[in-house]
Amino acid sequence: MIRSARLLPALLIAASVVALPLVATPPALAADEESADQIAEKYAALLERDYVYPETGKRYAAAIRAGIAAGRYTPLTGEALGEAIDRDVNAVAPDGHLRLRAPEGAAAPGTPAPVRRPPRVPIEQPEWIAPGIAFIRFNVFPDDPAVTAAAAKFMADHADAKAIIFDLRTNGGGGLDQMDVIFPWLFAEPTRLVTMATRASVDAGGGSPIDGIASLRLVKGDVGMVAREHWATPNADARLRDAKIYVLTSGGTASAAEHFSLAMKHTRRGTLVGAPTAGANHFGRGDDLGGGYSAFIPVGRTYDPTTGKDWEGDGVQPDIAVPPAEALVRVLTDLGVAADEAKRLSDAHMPSRPMERRGPAPAR
Incomplete structure (x- = not known):
């Protein structure tokens, strides 16, 4: 779900372009270097060792090893191998972030190459959408200081807003960097936002992707987990403390964007305002499996510190449920914009990327 300057993004549910794949390896060369069974076994070992829930990690590993023993993976290469292993893993327990990534261009002969969307533009339409109402769309929360600086500038430039609309309907995830320059404007006192818990064995081995982030405070967690709370610390400028804040959501709002929500x-x-989010909760890190293959291993979860519940599979539920395409109209009219003008503005600020969950919702 989350990343920082050191945190690989949990964006695999949304075909992340922030977590760049490893250098492409031609399928034939990959087969020479690493057999399908070797790749599958590496994946099984990582899941058993590092997956956020140890017992589930063991079950994942057992399912993959059963596939190896049955010879299901031996004749496969490229996307076909990744899909076969993913099917076996998800049959055990679906996870919104689990996916084995094949090398670029590794589709089987005669198989159409997967359609790859262009890279996400991190920020779109940061502006005054109407008098006193600021608008910004984040398509991703990347590990990019320039984007973080742009987010900080947006907040400073619109510090006199009576309302800010954060459009996360097409945000596939990322990390905390942009959030940590936004939230200090919005709170009047230090505020606990969410809790993030990492598997203790991963944390102890120096593999926690959230260790060392300044806005996280170490607290006592469940047995076998290391817990950190994400806090917002107010800045010295009080102008936005009472501004109305709206977050537009959809099934395309995933991972770190769900953390924000x-x-x-x-x-x-x-x-x-909008639809339930994607339901991709677990944060983690990328691992090399050899032969140009890689995997994202979820090592932690983020949850409501009051209830202890996360959003894996279910998504974060909107306060006002409307079709995502109508969310901006609803917010603008609630803020007093005339209905015809709200519709015109919504059309002019409609995301170009899909606002639907990619693939079936994971079962709990």
Whole structure:
């Protein structure tokens, strides 16, 4: 779900372009270097060792090893191998972030290459959408200081807003960097946002993707987990403390964008408008499996510190449920914009990327 400057993004549910794949290896060369069974076994070992829930990790590993023993993976290469292993893993317990990534261009002969969307533009349409109402769309929360600086500038430039609309309907995830320059403007006192818990064995081995982030505070967690709370610390400028905050959500709102959404909902600082989010909760890191293959291993989860519940499979529920394409109209009219003008503005600020969940919703 989350990343920082060191945190690989949990964006695999949304075909991340922030977590760049490893250098492409031609399928034939990959087969020479690493057999299908070797790749599968590496994946099984990583899941058994590092997956956020140890017992589930063992079950994942057992399913993959059963596939190896049955010879299901031996004749496969490229995308076909990744899909076969993913099917076996998801049959055990679906996870919104689990996916084995094949080398670029590794489709089987005669198989159409997968359609790859162009890279996400991190920020779109940061502007005054109407008098006193600021608007910004984040398509991703990347590990990019320039994007973080742009987010900080947006907040400073619109510090006199009576309302800010954060459009996360097409945000596939990322990390905390942009959030940590936004949230200090919105709170009047230090505020606990969410809790993030990493498997203790991963943390102890120096593999926690969230260790060392300044906005996270180490707290006592469940047995076998290391817990850190994400806090918002107010800045010195009080102009936005009472501004209305709206977050537009959809099935395309995934991972770190769900973290942002839950933070606003849990603290009651923002109003979520749209559809339930994607339900991709677990954060983690990328691992090389050899032969150009890689995998994202979820090593932790983010949850509501009051209820202890996360959003895996279910998504974060909106406060005002409307079709995502109508969310901006609803917010603008609630803010007093005339209906015909709200529709015109919504059409002019409609995301170009899909606002639907990619693939079936994971079962709990």
